[in-house]
Amino acid sequence: MSLRHAALGLLSAGPASGYDLLKTFEISLAEVWPATQSQLYGELGRLAKEGLVRVVSEGPRGRKEYEITEEGLAELRHWLVEVAPNLSRRNDMLLRVFFLDQVDADAARGYLERLAQQAVHEHDQLRGVRESVISQGDDALRMYGDIALEWGLRLTAAQRDWAEWAAARVAALEQQKAGHAAAE
Amino acid sequence: MSLRHAALGLLSAGPASGYDLLKTFEISLAEVWPATQSQLYGELGRLAKEGLVRVVSEGPRGRKEYEITEEGLAELRHWLVEVAPNLSRRNDMLLRVFFLDQVDADAARGYLERLAQQAVHEHDQLRGVRESVISQGDDALRMYGDIALEWGLRLTAAQRDWAEWAAARVAALEQQKAGHAAAE
DNA sequence: CAGCGACATTCCATTAGTGACATGTCGAAA
DNA sequence: TTTCGACATGTCACTAATGGAATGTCGCTG
Structure with a gap:
């Protein structure tokens, strides 16, 4: 509420x-x-x-x-x-990750790469917001807005890194499997 | 849905x-x-x-x-x-940050420090989960679970860093104001 | 065999959230 | 002067989610 x-x-x-x-x-x-x-x-x-x-x-x-x-x-x-903040944790994007074994590795990798791209895009947008805001002064009044903005920047950066890392892991497993198949 | x-x-x-x-x-x-x-x-x-x-x-x-x-x-x-993942973005914790100027700097700092502590706690719990899972093998089957877990680890780490950074910023402003007051 | 805890489903009242529609007013520009 | 877009609120039907109650069964243990 x-x-x-x-x-x-x-x-x-x-x-x-x-x-x-x-x-x-x-x-x-x-x-x-x-x-x-x-x-x-x-x-x-x-x-x-x-x-x-x-x-x-x-x-x-x-x-x-x-x-x-x-x-x-x-x-x-x-x-x-x-009042304790209830970390409303419903996360559609992460829910999908749990079931990603239901599609082939290519599709899974594609999904993760798209997530990375989206994160980059959002990150850039937030940077744009920061640039446009930075000109008008008054540090004290803007502080909490800045802090919230910083959260967005860090979150999107972490999301990008994670998604890229995950896509690479999926790709590595793909390679490994391809190797196995060739060896048989 | x-x-x-x-x-x-x-x-x-x-x-x-x-x-x-x-x-x-x-x-x-x-x-x-x-x-x-x-x-x-x-x-x-x-x-x-x-x-x-x-x-x-x-x-x-x-x-x-x-x-x-x-x-x-x-x-x-x-x-x-x-289907495009809808990033359900409702975030109680961040909403509060926007209005944190309604309480004094001490209370605001306290809020942010508690967030940092919570993040550390969650991070530790997730590490525990990883430890307990790492023993049973089968890399391929566990991969997406691992990837999801890694997301949690990175998110909580980022949250901790951010909250600590934010608390420090609030503290710095507090100091600055105290200095001003003393100078008058 | 009595009783209890885990198993298992169904229903209901309430709140939160979405999306669309209805209704009307004011002010500025063509 | 008309007309159009922004201003402004209200209402309705629907879905999603919460939380709790009611109901009953099975299987083990004392």
Whole structure:
């Protein structure tokens, strides 16, 4: 149930409408905690009913500006440091690896090589983001964004290395088997 | 919708009952694709109805032994190499990092240090698994299990390094601020 | 042979997440 | 001035996942 905390977190930076938050979810938070409108608007309603956020003003087009309340802030801080992060570990990519013996070595190697390429691509994109962000200053405010970005960079680098290593292992086994076959 | 593929994957290694599969989900697949009984039994029923698996025998206690069919195997192979892995990117731990500026530097540092400790712990556990597995031979059959294990080892190592680095950065900023305060 | 623990399945209520549709308003540009 | 795209919210149907309860059987051990 972290969508609510994501919403609270965004509102902790200042009041915003559901529409505003949605934009942030699509842009900044898409890689970490994607959300659809239906979910977000629903959650905002619930948060308001529970008093963790409050409607501060109604703008044009029925726009409702939400503000985080003291209770909301308390809940956010509580969640941040006192609630154990549940490492939601579902990993489609890794699940496939377990069953890769169901396809031939060529296909398996292809899969792993594609993973490596994807990792390189994502890594490059993140580097691009860092370049574009590095120009505008204020170290203190940007720190946690930087730290998150660094996580992405390290993860994609590790993923690339691993996938390349794995592809090489599969290739080595392929070779070995080919050798055996030739020797018979 | 990968639960079905996880089930198919497990059944590709040989017939088993829902109960058997559940054990595997709890033990081997828990870190990659957890599943509850309600989900698994439901999915097995659906898979059977669609002809991807088949009940081969009914044992004592109403036990139903499922076997993967040709269609099931085809679907599994298709999924393995032709369907784009959706990197399910929801990450509770990283989401918190974005909002860590809502707590003081000490608490933030504490959070990151705990992450590092957890990563070390998980890394050690995985090393234990590797040690216990390394004794029984057959390189070829174990390869993909090894590759998956290696992923875990590399990921936890990277996570530890990152968390330590991040904690140090937060500490550095803390120092810097303390210096500023003293200078005033 | 009594009883218990492992085996084994089914069902249900609830929450989280997806995707699409419906509805309407405002502001700027052609 | 009309019209179009961005703004803005709400709702619905559906699937995936969680967690727990209910129900019963088999096989071993005291």
